[in-house]
Amino acid sequence: MTRRRVAVTGLGMVSPYGGGVDAFFQHLLAGRSAVRHLLTEDKPRPLSMPFVVCQDFDPAITLGKPLAAMMERFAHLGVSAAFDAWHDAGLARQPVAAGERDQWGCIWGTALGGILTFEKGYREMWQNGRERLSPLSVVMGMNNAVNAHLSIQLGLGGISMSHTVACASSTVAIGEAFRRVRSGEAPVVVTGGSDATLSYGVGKAWEAMRLIAPGDTETAPAACRPFAADRGGLVLGEGGAALVLEDWDHANARGARIHAEIVGYGASCDRTHLVRPEADGQARALRAALADSGLDAREVGYVNAHGTATLEGDPIEVRAIADVFGDHAPSLAVSATKSMHGHLLGAAGAIEALATVLALREQAIPPTAHLKGRLDPACEGVDHVFEGRRAVLLKAALSNSFAFGGSNAVLAFRAAH
Template identity: 75%
Template sequence: MHRRRVAITGIGLISPYGGDVDDFFDRLLAGESAVRHLLTEDLPRPLSTPFVNCQAFDAEAVLGKPLALMMERFAQLGMAAAFQAWEQAGLPRKTDAADARDGWGCIWGTALGGLSAHERGSRELWLKGRERLSPLSVVQGMNNAVNAHISIQLGLGGMSTSHTAACASSAIAIGEAFRRVRSGDADVMLTGGSDVCQAYGVVRAWEAMRVMAPGDAQTAPVACRPFAADRAGLVLGEGGAALVLEAWDHAVDRGAPIHGEIVGYGASCDRSHLVRPSCDGQVRALRAALADAGLVPADIGYVNAHGTATAEGDPVEISALREVFGEGARRLPVSATKSMHGHLLGASGAIEAVVTALALRKQAVPPTAHLAGRIDPACEGVDHILQGRRQEPLQAALSNSFAFGGSNAVLAFRAPPPR
């Protein structure tokens, strides 16, 4: 079967810093944390935790009031990111008879979906005594809301679906969209992920697992410390990121900008434990991505690690990288950007795919923030990036997503041609 090259022609992201995609990457490169202290008025006990909010995002201003009111916030974030990516790709939102888009599609990723809509409805019923809920509750709460809205707004008549596989959700969505374009099933696919992790029950559930980093107004910005000896857990957040994937020749024929290339995708299941990661499972996903891309370990100039800052997860990921890269692991640049943009659960794979693609495009790699002088001996054995590096001769890179449930996904990227 002939395999087509797959170009990235559009990138969109709702940044917790409030700027555009380039500003987002520059902030990461500088090691700037977007983590802040969240204090709510929820009863019986307010949420008080480090968190990453997209505070500058105004859904009604970006999407228009009628569309925004149809959506829960996770869908608003995803739709806004998708519009950004579509515009950057130079594609009009509306279609005509000569541009039917019958085979173009959308594959999205989310872990929580519209859970907040259901939680809000429960509060209205049980705490406020309401007998009826909004007739929009179902369509706001369904996990496939983002891909449905995207397909409607952009006239995409092909596959429209969503993946939910915890923290690997959007990496899997991107990988499956990549496969559809590469195989010839679609010329264009819009893909990515979005999540909002601020539902009261969600935060309380993660707290109960004792994997959340503590922090107050002063310490929250440095609360997430992947690979550090004193790491104390993950930091949740919200966000959305999108990519337009396009058959290379199709993109070239219409003069589209090419921001990068996806060249491989590997997936595996640990098949061992719901929450304890397996080195073997991660190794198989890494090797599958390299093989799918036709790359060898020496080709890889950067790995965006899953790196959540949990006690058990970080050393396992480094062990997997050491096994796959062998003697070359000590020269392998690795960073965990969750240290700055937080853990967006189902959107993590998408935001980190964007970071990886931008690293190759800009020939620069962001650091793991807050790590200098703190590296856990159990996480040694790779080239941890402690400060942003510019003018790096990068040709290929990997982005890791390793989820509860043992779902592993690794995406392989190649640098775009010189402009």
């Protein structure tokens, strides 16, 4: 089977920093945290924890009020991000021939989908005594809402699919989209992920697992400290990120800007435990991505780590990276951008893939914030990035996502040339 080269021609996002993709990356390079202490007005009691919120986001500006009214927040975030990526790719201005988009598709990732819709419904029934819910509840809450809306709004007649693989959801979605374009099945696929987790039920569920980092108003910005000896857990967040993947020749024929090339995808399962990660399983995904890409391990200069700041997960990920990269590992730059934008669950892989593409395009590597002087000896073995740095010879990079259920997914990117 002929393998087509696959270009990343569009990038879009809704991030807690506000602004666009370029502003997001500048915040990351500067090590600026978007984490804040959150105190909601939810009942029966307020939710109080460090959180990342897209507080200035108004979906009606991008989507218009009628379309926005048909969606809940995870779809607002996802469709808005994808619209931005579509415009960035120049496809909104591209003349459309009859039938041209019949094979173009959308593959999306979300972990929790429309959970806010259903939580609101439960409250209205059991707390407020309502007997009927909105007739839009099902279509607003379904996990495939984003790809359904995008297929309709952008006229995409090919595959329309959503993936739910916990924290690896959008990495799997991007990987599967990559395979569709590479095989020649689809010349263009819009892909990425979104999640909105600002929910009393979601927050208390994660808190019950004792995985949420502590933090008050003063300490919240530095609450998420991956690889640090004093790390205390993850910080939940919300957002959406999208990439347009396109056949390389198709992109060049229309004069598209190419941000980077996606060259590999690897997936595996630990097959051991629902929530306890395994270095061997993660290493299999890393090796699979490298083998799929055709890259030599020494060509990889940066890994955007899953790095959630959990006590057990961080050292295991470093061990997996060290096992795969061997004597190259000590000089391999590794950082966890979750230290700044939080853990977006199903959208995490998409926002981190986007950050990895920008690292290659800008030849600069974002840091793991709050790590300098705090590195856990159990996490040694790679070149941890304490401050944003220039990387003028950065040729290739990986983005890791390792999920509950033991699902692992890794994407490989190469600088455009």
